[in-house]
Amino acid sequence: MAVLVIADHDGEKMSESVRNVVTCARELSNEVDVIVAGETVGALAESARRIAGVRVVKTLEATCYRGSAAENVGHALAAMIDGYTHVLAAASGYGKNLVPRLAALADVQPVSDVMQVLSADTFKRPTYAGNVIATVRSSDRIKLMTVRVTAFAAAPLDGDASVEACSATADLQLSRVVSIDIAHSDRPDLSSARVVVSGGRGMGSAKNFEVLTPLADKLGAAIGASRAAVDLGFVPNDYQVGQTGKVVAPEVYVAVGISGAIQHLAGMRDSKYIFAINRDPEAPICAVADYWLNEDLFEAVPALVDAL
Numbered sequence: 001m002a003v004l005v006i007a008d009h010d011g012e013k014m015s016e017s018v019r020n021v022v023t024c025a026r027e028l029s030n031e032v033d034v035i036v037a038g039e040t041v042g043a044l045a046e047s048a049r050r051i052a053g054v055r056v057v058k059t060l061e062a063t064c065y066r067g068s069a070a071e072n073v074g075h076a077l078a079a080m081i082d083g084y085t086h087v088l089a090a091a092s093g094y095g096k097n098l099v100p101r102l103a104a105l106a107d108v109q110p111v112s113d114v115m116q117v118l119s120a121d122t123f124k125r126p127t128y129a130g131n132v133i134a135t136v137r138s139s140d141r142i143k144l145m146t147v148r149v150t151a152f153a154a155a156p157l158d159g160d161a162s163v164e165a166c167s168a169t170a171d172l173q174l175s176r177v178v179s180i181d182i183a184h185s186d187r188p189d190l191s192s193a194r195v196v197v198s199g200g201r202g203m204g205s206a207k208n209f210e211v212l213t214p215l216a217d218k219l220g221a222a223i224g225a226s227r228a229a230v231d232l233g234f235v236p237n238d239y240q241v242g243q244t245g246k247v248v249a250p251e252v253y254v255a256v257g258i259s260g261a262i263q264h265l266a267g268m269r270d271s272k273y274i275f276a277i278n279r280d281p282e283a284p285i286c287a288v289a290d291y292w293l294n295e296d297l298f299e300a301v302p303a304l305v306d307a308l
Contacts, residue, residue: 011067037059045059099144143234194252218245228261230245247266265288278297
């Protein structure tokens with residue numbers, strides 16, 4: 001029983017989530033391979049081969065895989081997965097884009113957002129924005145899954161897997177990557193940060209959102225946002241935490257001016273400690289917060305920075 005992990009990357013750097021998906025894969029089998037597809041994947045494959053528990057890193061390298069377009073990558077993977085019982089990807093934007101197309105090509109029903117492995121064919125996953133945990137059993141010949149990475153620890157980086165180049169497939173010409181704009185930051189990655197400071201609609205504007213920067217600097221935190229803040233243009237989409245954004249589970253989650261809609265709670269409710277700053281005692285975020293400060297955020301945040 002062999003398992004294939006589809007590596008998530010931005011073309012330059014391997015996502016930390018790959019290590020979490022490998023941990024999940026190791027609960028299914030000791031035979032775990034990783035596939036890296038892209039325009040240039042040498043450095044990415046080198047990162048993947050260091051993940052403990054990986055048997056072989058397979059590479060798909062061609063211009064048509066630039067930007068990890070789901071059309072070409074999905075077509076290539078569909079021709080490779082018959083030798084595997086399980087195919088896993090992170091439940092990230094990358095995985096959510098690729099896995100449905102691959103599932104259609106393989107004629108199997110994917111299992112999304114797996115948070116616990118019960119057996120080779122039975123898994124637990126959240127539904128109804130995390131209010132219900134469903135137990136799902138799959139009878140498909142290949143179990144195609146996306147994994148909630150916050151539910152699994154990251155595999156160590158002491159491996160020494162071999163690297164194997166695979167033949168690239170032809171460009172289907174169904175889509176093309178026009179440009180790639182990667183936002184570089186010195187802050188921790190939002191999905192794996194130990195501390196996250198998030199702002200919501202209560203921030204009022206993009207300029208006001210900058211109030212959170214000194215606090216994040218003091219805490220060494222990543223900066224996140226609610227969907228409302230993203231939709232209003234306060235911050236880019238990459239900042240969004242929630243059911244339709246990134247799922248995070250830091251040690252400390254600081255929610256500033258966030259009401260706590262169920263879609264947002266679905267993306268951060270597994271945080272170890274939740275600290276909210278909100279003037280509305282009826283806000284849903286206050287019901288899940290371990291600590292709640294009933295203050296004006298524009299007074300409380302600078303005061304907190306001074307205290308720190």
